[in-house]
Amino acid sequence: MRGGGLRRFLSFGDRLERVLVRLVIGLALLVFLAQAALARPDLRRWLSFVDHLEGVSLATYSVPSLGGTPPAVPSVSPAVATEHLPGTAPVASLTLTLVGHKTAPWVTVLVNGDPAATFVTASAAVAVRPGDLVEIDPGKYRGAVTVKVAESRGVSYPTVGQSLTAQGTIARLGRVLPPAELPVPSGP
Numbered sequence: 001m002r003g004g005g006l007r008r009f010l011s012f013g014d015r016l017e018r019v020l021v022r023l024v025i026g027l028a029l030l031v032f033l034a035q036a037a038l039a040r041p042d043l044r045r046w047l048s049f050v051d052h053l054e055g056v057s058l059a060t061y062s063v064p065s066l067g068g069t070p071p072a073v074p075s076v077s078p079a080v081a082t083e084h085l086p087g088t089a090p091v092a093s094l095t096l097t098l099v100g101h102k103t104a105p106w107v108t109v110l111v112n113g114d115p116a117a118t119f120v121t122a123s124a125a126v127a128v129r130p131g132d133l134v135e136i137d138p139g140k141y142r143g144a145v146t147v148k149v150a151e152s153r154g155v156s157y158p159t160v161g162q163s164l165t166a167q168g169t170i171a172r173l174g175r176v177l178p179p180a181e182l183p184v185p186s187g188p
Contacts, residue, residue: 092154092176094134097123099146099163106139107147110170123150134158134173136166143167154179 037043096119098104104119111132117124128134138145148163157177164173 091127091129092152092178093125094128094149094153094155094158094176095123095125095151096136096147097150099148101145104141104145106141107145107166108137108139109147110135110137125151128155128176130176130178132176134176135170136164136173137170138166138168141168147173149173 034047038047096109096117098107098119101119102122107119108115109117109119109124109126111126111128111134113133113135115137116126126134136145136147144165144167146163146165149158149160152158152160155176156179158174162173164171
């Protein structure tokens with residue numbers, strides 16, 4: 001009787017071991033397939049809710065400290081920025097300076113959501129028109145980046161001396177107003 005019980009126990013143990021080995025192999029295969037799917041950006045946005053919250057993908061922007069180069073965006077001099085283009089509203093300019101940094105090539109000035117300049121030096125000038133939205137994109141840099149309006153030509157807002165700190169996400173400097181208009185305070 002004792003020998004039969006031991007054989008049944010060993011037989012049960014062998015079957016359980018086979019099931020557990022198959023389960024572990026199946027789970028490892030599932031993890032591999034899930035990771036492979038998450039490596040594809042087109043699938044990742046459907047599989048990961050957090051990916052929507054992260055902002056700009058690292059594939060579209062590389063940080064110099066990580067061995068990449070910043071995107072090539074023009075830095076416009078104030079002289080060029082104040083030209084009048086035929087058939088369009090006169091162009092004005094904003095000159096922004098970094099506070100606490102000598103350069104920050106990963107920080108991008110956005111005008112209407114499009115890259116307009118980077119801080120390859122301590123200041124960047126951008127051409128603007130009334131109604132343009134000016135924003136600061138710190139890229140993947142997680143520290144605080146403070147930018148100050150050093151000069152404005154043909155613009156009443158943003159005002160000279162106004163500063164903005166961006167940390168980890170795009171920060172809005174404001175909409176450009178022509179010299180005759182003053183900004184209307186907005187709610188929180």
